[in-house]
Amino acid sequence: MSQSLDRDLVLTVNGIAYPVSVDHGRNLLSVLRTEVGLTGTKEGCDDCECGACMVLLDGQPVNSCSYLAAQAVGREITTVEGMVRDGELHPIQRNLLEEGGVQCGFCTPGMIMSATALLARTPDPTDEDIRIGLSGNLCRCTGYAKIIAAVRRTAADLRGE
């Protein structure tokens, strides 16, 4: 006799509670994309190497491909969709576009989440701080310089300069 391993969970994503019923072994990335329906978070390596799947859990960046959905219960999950407020792009999103830090865009959601966590803990980062803060996010298109420029500009914007 087969036995269902599904569990009823409630995930709080971008301030909204989503009840889901998922196998206890499902990772957060697949649940966000297929059960919650938020596909901004990308699947790259599926092995904790590329950062395309980065989300924030209580403000901390986490590779959602390597994190169980069940572990995220009771925590505030933020995805790239949660960065837009009242229809306006967040400064990091706007600056990535204006600085040319988006080419194919596959790495962009993860970059945005890592940059957001970096700027929350380091409001006035050096370029080295930015490189370290984004070191878990791979980009095969841009060469990183434009992404770093966008984060630097966002830091200044958020400081009101």
Ligand code: FES
């Ligand atoms: S898809 Fe998660 S780190 Fe690459």
Ligand code: FES
């Ligand atoms: S813009 Fe293509 S991987 Fe970064």
